[in-house]
Amino acid sequence: MYGVSKLTIDENLMMISYGDADGAFFAQTLNRLADAGVVVDMISQTAPYGRGIRFSFTASYNDFDTALKALGGAGQNANPMVSGGYAKVNLYGEDMVESVGVAARALNALGAEEIEVALITTSDLDISILLRQEDIDVATALLRNAFAL
16 A cells, blocks of 8 residues: 555674775775676665765675675775674565655554664665665554554
């Protein structure tokens, strides 16, 4: 309802972030992880500031060692900030394309209980929200209620 027909959860995730890089470094980073067999999800980039960008993405925490090895010696004096203990809630709905306020409804539901959103990505058909693992049960209940699922 309200544009969302399904809610899924993906647990045991890590977020990897870089604070100052350029587009070429961003692409090289993703290539290094792909070559190492690390599945990357929830890719988010800031708008450029000067010649730099900031970017974050998620991966399974099971790939922690592999990811760090692949990212070691990446250059540009760029050390990733890696943090674990996350879970992703994905809201999906084919009606989301023509629905208004879906993200607002989700963020209002989470904000009412002061659940921190670490990262959010969207497409025409889904919204992915990265949350602390310890908040996932409450967040899921809030979102199911907000979207009458």
